[in-house]
Amino acid sequence: MPIIADLHVHSRYAQAVSPRMTLAELLRQAEIKGVDVIGTGDFTHPLHFEAIENELEPAEPGLLRMRNSSSRVRFLLSTEVCSIFYSKSRQEKRIHTLLLAPSLESVREVNRELAHWGHLEEDGRPTFRRHAKDLVHFLRSVHPDILAIPAHAWTPWYSLFGSNFGFNSIEECFEEETPFIHAIETGLDSDPAMVRRVPQLDGVACVSFSDAHSPEKIGREATIFGTALDYHAMVRAIREKDPQGLLRTLETDSRYGKYFWDGHRKCGVALSPAETRRRKHLCPACRSKVTVGVAHRIETLAQRPEDWREPSAIPFQTILPLEEILANSLGRETGSKAVETEYKRLIQALGPELKILLEVSESDLKLAAHPLTAEAVLALREKNYSVVPGYDGAWGKPEMISEERRLVFTRPQMEMF
Ligand SMILES: [Zn+2]
Ligand SMILES: [Zn+2]
Structure with a gap:
């Protein structure tokens, strides 16, 4: 095991x-x-x-x-x-x-x-x-x-x-x-x-x-x-x-991390490494030096292209917290009562969390979870989602389910009432 x-x-x-x-x-x-x-x-x-x-x-x-x-x-x-x-x-x-x-x-x-x-x-x-x-x-x-x-x-x-x-x-x-x-x-x-x-x-x-x-x-x-x-x-x-x-x-x-990109949180300025270099490390809002994040540091020390893969490398899997997946799929905030309640219910039904993220079958997911949550977990596994990168202490924002998708999904049910 x-x-x-x-x-x-x-x-x-x-x-x-x-x-x-x-x-x-x-x-x-x-x-x-x-x-x-x-x-x-x-x-x-x-x-x-x-x-x-x-x-x-x-x-x-x-x-x-x-x-x-x-x-x-x-x-x-x-x-x-x-x-x-x-x-x-x-x-x-x-x-x-x-x-x-x-x-x-x-x-x-x-x-x-x-x-x-x-x-x-x-x-x-x-x-x-x-x-x-x-x-x-x-x-x-x-x-x-x-x-x-x-x-x-x-x-x-x-x-x-x-x-x-x-x-x-x-x-x-x-x-x-x-x-x-x-x-x-x-x-x-x-x-x-x-x-x-x-x-x-x-x-x-x-x-x-x-x-x-x-x-x-x-x-x-x-x-x-x-x-x-x-x-x-x-x-x-x-x-x-x-x-x-x-x-x-x-x-x-990695994009979810609080220090992935560069920028200034207090100025609301997020910059990609290339943009930071173009701006000579200065924040366009306050003109002082930006906080240089992880992507930039790796670019600086890297000698291989972005898509370089070591054949014998120890593999890894990309995940996101179930709490974030619930928040996104239900259209609620992390830390909200709705997300917390649904988290507990899913752990009871399908847990532990890492099993839900990585292993639970599509059919079991669809049986126990909200349809959009099941869709979001599958999107995570298929790497079919986007993340607005984090910077200078601000978390990145993952999106498995777009707002339009949530609206399309909820409209027919609303019309029934
Ligand atoms: Zn530490
Ligand atoms: Zn600034």
Whole structure:
């Protein structure tokens, strides 16, 4: 059985994270979404790690389960840290790194040392004013199977290749520790097809996780493993880019991401990379520099054309949150009561969510879902939809069902009354 893993999430102890993000809620949401292995998040935080030790117990190698629970969901020890440091060229750099660890003992040892690097209790995502390569070096000394993965590698802030405070290559950032960077997290705004245009990343695997700050966002991106339920086997699959072990990733449509295109949200200005270059990076509304997004950064570092496909690449599937599909097909807002009610009903009838998006048959969809929702899910699978790209913190807007289609669909029913 393939293992669907979402290994980048946060706890309620990290800044800007929902107070509902407890281990029990992570488990509950993993079941609703269809995630088999979920990250604990924030293992560096003393209170969250206390909860991990109290509420979870060791299960398969390197994995944990909830005590007194029959759930099949497993936890994997994970956290994200922020490194702020100066590069060789004396520029300030700010990088987020996702960490995965194989045991409670290894985490205790990591936390003991990192408590000297920064204030672990201040934020579930602690900040260290130390070079990112020192972090990788230290982690290797604790356990060879601890994995450090540059998080959301392309987003404008706090990322390896970000347009603000980022780098142009892995080597520039991690220097002699580069051989120990085996993967990057694509983030919401990029997918492996975009990443593979950049030859310097050929040796590096792409992984994808939700980076959820609230329960509903869990599983919006994930990595699917074909290994045994075993931390070390999963890490080995990433390291070796083994197509039998690292089966595929689930990626939200990159255009949906908040930083896909360039622009200024406050000015309502969205620009394609070409348009940004034409305008010399200046916002046509306020004349100051625009926020350069992910598509632009990839264009800058790419040496291969947009339609380039690596024959042996680990495949990926493009998805969108069911909540967005419901909002679009029902003509309602995300977060509205109507969308929430229909979401719950569909999960009951056909769930979990990832199964609805990827697997449930056309006939079952048509039986249980609103006809336009069924149509929208099929459009997603057939890649027959459009997205108005996101930019500078504004989400993209997917459209599977056009407004005209919704009107045509609802008119005959209205006429009956
Ligand atoms: Zn981050
Ligand atoms: Zn502006």
